[in-house]
Amino acid sequence: MAMFATGTAAETLAQSAPMGPPRSLWADARARFFRNRAAVASLIVLGLVAAFALFGPLVARHSIETIDWAILGNVDEAGGPCFLSGPDNEIPPCSDSGHYFGTDAQARDLFARTVQGTQISLMVGVVGALIAVVVGTLYGAISGYFGGRLDNVMMRIVDILMSIPYMFVLILLLVVFGRSILMLFVGIGLISWLDMARIARGQTLSLREKEFVEAAIATGVHPFRIILRHIVPNLLGVVIVYATLLVPSMIIYESFISFLGLGVQEPLTSWGALINEGADQMRQGLWMLLVPLFFFVVSLFSFFFLGDGLRDALDPKDR
Amino acid sequence: MFAYILRRLLLAIPVLLILVVVTFALMYAAPGSPFASERAVPAAVIANIERAYGLDRPFIVQIGSYIWNVVVHFDFGPSFQYRDQDVNDLIEQGFPVTLTYGFWSFVVAVIVGGALGIAAAIRHNTWLDYLAVGVSIGAQVLPNFVLAPILVLVFTLWLGWLPGGGWQGGQIEYVILPVIALSTSFMASIARIARASMLEVMTSNFIRTARAKGLPGRTIVFRHALKPALLPVLSYLGPAFVGMITGSVVIDLYFSTGGIGQFFVASALNRDYGVMMGITVLLGALTILFNLVVDILYAWIDPKIRY
Numbered sequence: 270m271a272m273f274a275t276g277t278a279a280e281t282l283a284q285s286a287p288m289g290p291p292r293s294l295w296a297d298a299r300a301r302f303f304r305n306r307a308a309v310a311s312l313i314v315l316g317l318v319a320a321f322a323l324f325g326p327l328v329a330r331h332s333i334e335t336i337d338w339a340i341l342g343n344v345d346e347a348g349g350p351c352f353l354s355g356p357d358n359e360i361p362p363c364s365d366s367g368h369y370f371g372t373d374a375q376a377r378d379l380f381a382r383t384v385q386g387t388q389i390s391l392m393v394g395v396v397g398a399l400i401a402v403v404v405g406t407l408y409g410a411i412s413g414y415f416g417g418r419l420d421n422v423m424m425r426i427v428d429i430l431m432s433i434p435y436m437f438v439l440i441l442l443l444v445v446f447g448r449s450i451l452m453l454f455v456g457i458g459l460i461s462w463l464d465m466a467r468i469a470r471g472q473t474l475s476l477r478e479k480e481f482v483e484a485a486i487a488t489g490v491h492p493f494r495i496i497l498r499h500i501v502p503n504l505l506g507v508v509i510v511y512a513t514l515l516v517p518s519m520i521i522y523e524s525f526i527s528f529l530g531l532g533v534q535e536p537l538t539s540w541g542a543l544i545n546e547g548a549d550q551m552r553q554g555l556w557m558l559l560v561p562l563f564f565f566v567v568s569l570f571s572f573f574f575l576g577d578g579l580r581d582a583l584d585p586k587d588r
Numbered sequence: 589m590f591a592y593i594l595r596r597l598l599l600a601i602p603v604l605l606i607l608v609v610v611t612f613a614l615m616y617a618a619p620g621s622p623f624a625s626e627r628a629v630p631a632a633v634i635a636n637i638e639r640a641y642g643l644d645r646p647f648i649v650q651i652g653s654y655i656w657n658v659v660v661h662f663d664f665g666p667s668f669q670y671r672d673q674d675v676n677d678l679i680e681q682g683f684p685v686t687l688t689y690g691f692w693s694f695v696v697a698v699i700v701g702g703a704l705g706i707a708a709a710i711r712h713n714t715w716l717d718y719l720a721v722g723v724s725i726g727a728q729v730l731p732n733f734v735l736a737p738i739l740v741l742v743f744t745l746w747l748g749w750l751p752g753g754g755w756q757g758g759q760i761e762y763v764i765l766p767v768i769a770l771s772t773s774f775m776a777s778i779a780r781i782a783r784a785s786m787l788e789v790m791t792s793n794f795i796r797t798a799r800a801k802g803l804p805g806r807t808i809v810f811r812h813a814l815k816p817a818l819l820p821v822l823s824y825l826g827p828a829f830v831g832m833i834t835g836s837v838v839i840d841l842y843f844s845t846g847g848i849g850q851f852f853v854a855s856a857l858n859r860d861y862g863v864m865m866g867i868t869v870l871l872g873a874l875t876i877l878f879n880l881v882v883d884i885l886y887a888w889i890d891p892k893i894r895y
Contacts, residue, residue, distance in 0.1 A: 432876055433872055445615065529837060544737065545733070
């Protein structure tokens with residue numbers, strides 16, 4: 270990681286290179302990343318899922334809560350995805366119904382609901398990871414930079430928070446303060462930064478011994494300025510990698526809670542809530558389980574591969 | 589060693605206290621009375637009920653007597669919703685169930701995961717290795733609440749081999765699906781950790797020395813490589829335990845096994861603070877105790893740790 274800051278070393282390297290303009294470490298990382306096919310494919314898939322969440326509402330022909338009375342009461346037979354429509358079933362053709370993914374058990378459009386669920390799940394993942402990045406990085410950098418007793422106390426706090434079965438506390442929080450998306454964000458944000466703080470601290474411990482930090486101290490830079498200007502930028506590589514790997518675990522947390530019926534509330538939905546509803550209905554309408562499951566599995570896979578690709582590209586130690 | 593155990597024990601007590609105080613404060617701060625309902629109940633009646641449950645006393649007195657009852661009498665207090673039940677009844681009813689499938693899940697995850705990881709490392713870059721890596725990647729995106737419906741779909745609806753729910757006193761066919769659903773993702777993590785650390789150990793100098801001495805492969809793996817390779821697995825057992833306790837909620841809910849998680853979700857849905865609090869404290873205490881045991885084991889096995 271120190272390579273990002275040691276400008277001199279990078280310059281000599283660039284001068285000794287036979288041709289071409291000097292390449293920055295970020296350009297190097299980018300080149301490494303784009304050589305990794307699985308990671309690039311994952312990035313494309315995630316782009317598609319994001320586009321689905323963003324532009325899906327424009328494509329959907331129904332709102333998430335309108336009940337299709339023509340189908341209600343006969344969901345098992347007529348509620349399937351409309352592209353399966355044919356002479357041997359009762360599913361109305363797409364031009365009629367517009368239920369691209371079929372309907373759920375209450376005859377609401379599953380396409381619209383999946384779009385909306387994808388929005389919430391992705392948002393939870395990204396917001397959770399963002400909180401982790403901001404809080405965790407600063408917390409870890411401060412703890413690692415100052416060291417000594419402060420470090421001891423700050424890390425003990427993290428230890429204590431980590432040894433609590435947080436999911437139960439989170440559910441408690443949701444019950445006490447009402448089940449809302451905002452509360453879900455607060456709860457997930459409360460726990461998401463712990464791992465990040467540990468990672469950032471570990472990196473900071475070695476960074477603070479570097480010459481450029483010593484130089485900054487010698488020229489009388491304020492400690493907090495050193496942390497923000499010199500430590501944090503050098504943590505970025507590791508932070509980005511772990512943030513990418515945090516997104517899927519945040520999505521899993523949210524889906525877990527929504528699966529239990531304690532997360533997002535009707536008529537809003539998320540992947541976990543949709544999987545839960547689908548699991549209840551799989552005897553009658555398998556598509557209700559398979560559609561959200563597909564989005565869940567594909568997106569999570571992509572996030573993990575993307576994280577791996579970023580780690581290979583940004584973390585020179587692991588290569 | 590003894591001093592180390594004592595110090596860890598002393599650290600565990602404040603953690604547990606913090607957990608109790610935080611959960612209790614949350615309950616205390618909750619807006620509205622836990623006994624408020626849709627029916628318009630006169631305020632005097634609610635005040636009377638609250639007095640009967642001791643909720644009118646000051647915060648310090650309430651939490652003090654709660655902790656006293658839990659520690660001295662192992663009494664988690666009454667349920668706020670069902671007059672004929674207290675939290676101890678629910679724990680007595682649900683805990684053996686949770687413990688049964690939880691125990692088997694843990695055993696399966698550790699033994700299968702460990703064996704798979706070690707075998708994959710020894711047979712590096714063979715089909716076994718690829719299988720282990722494939723399984724552990726696949727299981728990452730199949731958390732228990734996703735795996736459970738898939739298992740029921742395949743083994744109950746399509747194949748008809750196993751029942752899709754119920755407990756029946758823990759007959760084997762009712763235990764299999766919950767155990768698979770709960771253990772798979774942890775099995776995969778353990779396999780991944782064991783494989784990575786075994787690969788590292790197998791290239792280290794002392795293994796090369798053992799090879800140079802002409803020791804048979806079996807002795808090298810079992811006598812020399814296994815212990816250091818399994819240390820990272822040991823340190824993962826703490827988080828795995830927390831994950832399994834959390835996951836048991838899904839298992840209980842989905843398979844209707846009647847374990848402790850079912851009561852937790854039910855109490856969360858009807859705001860039964862007494863039950864939620866009791867279960868959170870009990871499971872929190874278990875988690876902290878388990879982490880303590882793992883830490884002590886680790887310090888005992890790993891000579892590099894000084895205490």
